[in-house]
Amino acid sequence: MKPIIIVGSGLAGYSLLRELKNRQCQVPRVLITAAGGDSYYKPNLSTALAQKKSAADLVLADAAAMGQTLSAEILTHTRVVELDPIHHRLTLDRGGELVYDKLILAVGSAPIRLPLTGDGAEDCLSVNNLEDYALFQEKLTTAHRVAIIGPGLIGSEFANDLLQSGREVVIIGPDPWPISSLIPQAAGQAVQQAMAEKGAVWHLGTFNGAIEKTATGIRTVLQNGAKVEADLIMTAVGVRAETQLASRSGLKTNRGIVTDLFLQTSAPDIYALGDCAEVGGKNLPFVQPLMIGSRALASTLLGQPTEVHYPPMPVAIKTHLHPVITLPAQTKEGHWVFDGQPTTGIVGRFFDSDARLAGFVLTGNRTSEKAEIMKELPQ
Incomplete structure (x- = not known):
């Protein structure tokens, strides 16, 4: 029997495996991941510092345990280098091919990379997964002053966590107020004020310049003329759906891998779930939509076609110095x-x-x- 194959071991991939297990799915399941396959709750990455948690502390279960619990074969440190939708075939980077009955792309999103210049640009980092967080925490053993480029949701949550863990924080970006794409000015300024009272320095309505190394760390001169000195610079200007595999395989992509309300892509028997999916014209990189999608897709895969219907889904923003819940x-x-x-x-x-x-x-x-x-x- 050909298996259901899931590509991606984030919340979306493991949530779907769990839903299939709960429905007593008799079809073999295989999950392929380029990472180590550890299960963890990604939103915790931006609150772990203040809780003094390491990357290892965030792991809920390793790949072997997840495979056993969810009755699936987990292939770790493995990339899909070619997808043949016509013959339902995947080619893997470590050799070999797999043929699928149904394929689910749950490949998530990647940080948007800024075209930074200067000899310190290569030392800037983003945190989007467990491995990134481990490197971030390692850098923080010698970094007390942290500059964050990007005052949106991700940048503001990390700024809050850094402040609560005792670091000096500067936040830089062209936005008129924090988290301006999701919350109105009054709310954004309330967050800004609370974090400023804790020591945060905000440079809004401006851009960073070249990132230059100095004898004591890193410096950038902003468009408004201000000089920012830091030990570490973090970029947090948002994420972009991973669409490369889908695009080069001939699937329709836009801001994500385009699907209908059944989460079916433009190719038969291929579905997309989570941050990588653009469902009915919407890309919703939050937890609740992917959980709703996992339940609907599990039913569809087991012969009960089920559309995704999203209720009102408020977003909780973890700026604990002044928390926010918003329904845009x-x-x-x-x-x-x-x-x-x-x-x-x-x-x-x-x-x-x-x-x-x-x-x-x-x-x-x-x-x-x-x-x-x-x-x-x-x-």
Whole structure:
């Protein structure tokens, strides 16, 4: 019997394996991963420093344990170098081929790489997986001053974690306020103020210049003329769906691997799940969408075609100095109404042009009101 093959050992890949196991799937399952196959919860990468956790501490189970628990064969440190959709065949970098019945691409996303210049550019790092975090933690043994390029969700969460672990932090970027793609100005400024009170220095509305090594670390002169000295520079300007394998294999790609609501790609018997997928025109690189997708896809793979339907999915932003929960509105036509105090917490409601609640943001101590505000959303 040809197996169901999953490429990728992140949350998406292992979540789907778990759903198939729970449904007593009788089809053989194989998971292929370029990494070591350790199971871990990726969102914990940006909160681990303050908890004094190492990369090893974040591991929930190794590949062997996951394979045994989920009744699957796990091929670690293995890359798919060629995908032949016509013959349902994969060619592996370590030699050999595999033929699949159904194939699921759960290859995640990769950090967007900035075109940095200067002799210190090669020393800048991003953290997107367990191996990255291990290197980051190693660098921090001798780095106290950290500059982060990117004041979005990822950069702000890491800035918060670094502050709470006792480091000096500078955040740089062209954004008008922190996390501006997901939250309104009032909420972003509340986060900015709370982190500034802890010692963070924000340089917003500007770009970094060349990254130059100095006798005491790294320096960059910003577009606004400010000089930033640091021991380590981290880039956190977002992630981009991994689409290379799909694209060179002839699958349709855009901002992700394009799928319909059944998570089927443009090729028969090939599906995409998680950060790498663009589902019905949307790329949603968060945990809840991939969990919903895993359940629907497991049913589809076992002969019960099931569309993915997403309920309202608030995003929790782990800036613990001033936490945020947000449900971004799907329209820009409307207006915000706020109440509360920026120092303690605010509630923002976004009403669309028909005066319906279309989004919200909760910060600080007002995050406890999530259940109540969810009830206000139109049914």
